[in-house]
Amino acid sequence: MTLLKEHDLGTPAQPGPANVQLEIDGLAVTVPEGTSVMRAAAIAGIDVPKLCATDSLAAFGSCRLCLVEIEGRRGTPASCTTPVEAGMKVSTQTSRLEKLRRGVMELYISDHPLECLTCAANGDCELQDMAGAVGLRDVRYGYAGENHLNAEKDESNPYFTFDASKCIVCSRCVRACEEVQGTFALTIAGRGFASKVAPGAGNFFGSECVSCGACVQACPTATLEEKTVINLGVPLRSVITTCAYCGVGCSFKAELRGDELVRMVPYKLGGANEGHSCVKGRFAWGYATHKERVLKPMVREAITDAWREVSWEEAISFAAERLQSIQARSGVNAIGGITSSRCTNEEVFVVQKMVRAAFGNNNVDTCARVCHSPTGFGLSQTFGTSAGTQDFKSVEQCDVIVVIGANPVAAHPVFASRMRRRIREGAKLIVIDPRRTELVRSPHVEADHHLQLVPGTNVAVVNALAHVVVTEDLVDHEFIAERCDPDEFATWAAFISSPEYSPEATEQITGVPAGELRAAARLYATGGNGAIYYGLGVTEHSQGSTMVMGLANLAMATGNVGKDGVGVNPLRGQNNVQGSCDMGSFPHELPGYRHVSNDTVRHQFEELWGRTLDSEPGLRIPNMFDGAVGGTFKGLYVQGEDIAQSDPNTHHVTAALAALELCIVQDLFLNETSKFAHVFFPGTSFLEKDGTFTNAERRINRVRPVMAPKNGKQEWQIVCELATAMGYPMSYDQASQIMDEIAASTPTFAGVSFTKLDEVGSLQWPCNQGAPLGTPIMHIGKFVRGRGRFVETPFVPTEEKTNRRYPLILTTGRILSQYNVGTQTRRTENVSWHPEDLLEIHPCDAEERGVVDGGWVTLESRAGETELRAHITDRVPQGVVYTTFHHPVTGANVVTTEHSDWATNCPEYKVTAVQIRARVRATAPKAPRTARNRAGSDLPVLS
């Protein structure tokens, strides 16, 4: 494949109400009303020269290169800012225009270094292209006069440079930062000849810049240039693939020279991101070739032994023999497996198939257990399917946006940019979060209501919102009559109308002022299209599932389901959380969310796989840990998840792992879990995988191999070989055959194939005979389950209580530059922004404890203690502290507890009672310690 350059139409599409016909250079063109002349010409195949225009940004009209002549009009208007009119006759190439354009280009070039042959952007520079397009042959003005050729270069950002000497001040970077990203980090400082792009005060690294790369992408010259391009050269070929980070699932062009990746550029036609990116997807891919990556299989008899590199054959037989031996001695249920949301649908599907068919049990679970399992449960109970209702584009039609327990600016940044754009256009915003997140107040975005609740009181808040809707009769009765079960609605309405759920009553529990809550409820119910977006601040609670059902109740009661601009939308943490759940990773469900006790479905898989399948739910991850500690569960296969770092109550997890007779880890790196492993199967990075990811909007995207697997095998091949070695032959010639098997067995995927994905780009499930091109918005006209089901949602307080010894509540989250437990991002330059996890603490709580900003503190809970530096900020309310969990040295999960969601056992990461003690750091910080070894008699859990 050659380098893919999308056709730049110059200005954004204008979905006008009617089409307009005009004539450009004698060609008849029909375009929507409001389209620019420049775009109309480009659609007709006539590219008008341009520099300040690009179709990702609103027309600006500053470069004066896109001038055209229009019959009957005076002068030479800029085609980018001139809208089409019916009957208009436009000329884009006349001698007058040519002369004008050459004159403009001459001025640009007269203040631009003429070093094209040695410039990093040679061959990929619009200024160079335009000089050719306008036929510039000489420049009359020399360099003797005042110029910018010696302007200082800013190399402070780890990923790109800003070479002001090459800047033509077209403002594309500034506008990209504003319009596309919404950060407003850049400006044009000075006037006239002194005008220059300025990243606030100082340099790029020290500015508000979030390194999304939008400015670099927008730059028409080499002014903003990726350092990898400078070092390696302009890329020569492209492969379209999908990002390996968060649940937005951005499409990228991986641009290479030979087999060497030069840069990742967001793909304009990617449905999830439409050409935008964040610092992780755009730049933080260096981990894939990091020197610490393990490429050879390894085994060892005991976890105290050194690893021994072996052949694939030996590693596979080593693992298979021991798994079979365990089953022979301890029973068929003594082993199990965990799938990963960082792996493709195909890789996950074969793991659950291996567990069910080769292991002969349903002991398969997934890392979604610890993040969005309550979403699956809650939305299934109410709507009938375990997925969000909308596509991301739907946010463009929102009138009221409710963000609950999510910080998309940090965790789902590309979607956050879309959301902020809609808010800047006038949509109202309600944020429900204990912290003052970036959304609450940022440039040109301010929440209309911030309900700053006490952690652990989500359900009380959502019940109070619903109470207002019902008791003030803000209910959409027509929607309920047509779409929902009337008896269940009546029961629910009576339940939620109880005085105990009034805002005045819940204020004592939640800390949210009743008046503010009532105003927010009225706004959501009456403000037009209301959409709910939520994250792990909803699910990772002891009532995570109840809260998801509460949100669904609220949306149904107000008629905010089943159309554009509304819905209940989980923001998934990892790129393939949705997909790994779809693929049957939960121990009670076969692919497509069908219970293992469903004889019809189970028999279908039995016929397909040639094995009798267990009709009983298998072990969840916590059950596996309990079984390991208790001696009944002895062998575990872990695909791409670092459970020793990511799962709660580290002491319990590591005790379980240490008790296993056999632990198999399949990953890129030796991680915390691999310290307890006996077999290490090296995995593949997303650049080597061949398969699909399914993002938070149910969009199935192709993950195409950019390079050959560095470990020598696709991950699904490893799983097939392990299953085969255990006596269950599994083999596929290529990944597309696995998708074919998924499509053949899973109704919502019936219409999906690699061929079709290659044809149409992406598909949102359900994709089947009824919806051959997929389903961007669900529940239109009818819920998947038939009628929407209202579920009563009593508030049951968490058992994790604060007291005099542990008076503060710890809650956890993410930061923009890091991802999950940091396995990937810690091995990139992203550590420049976040070298360590910090503890956010309110100034009053800090003062009371003698904590200073940047000082070391001990964070202690009932489960354990750890040490980290404090960051004093009023972003957290008094009584609440907050930290991230990106660095293993912090061991944040040493302090989290065993409490979990009542329905799914999703851990209650968001509520841990803690105490903070200031520590005078005379020596190195102590390693995290569990409650059991707090006295120091045992070795630290994490070393």
Add this chain to the structure above:
Amino acid sequence: MVRADLVRMANQIAANFRHHPEEQAAGEVANHIRMFWPRLMRDELLQNISTGDFDPLVISAARLLREETPAA
């Protein structure tokens, strides 16, 4: 598994169905355990149900589960 964890998890399920009339609540608890708990945990629950720490709703639910569990 540790008995205290078994008690905590079962009682937590009961707490989230307590708003229903007693008979319905017991049925919901039993159904939830049947749908999501592995056989091993259900057996442990039934073996330990008379030890005194369980919510009355769990005890009622266990009765329903026991009725449908074939004798070993």
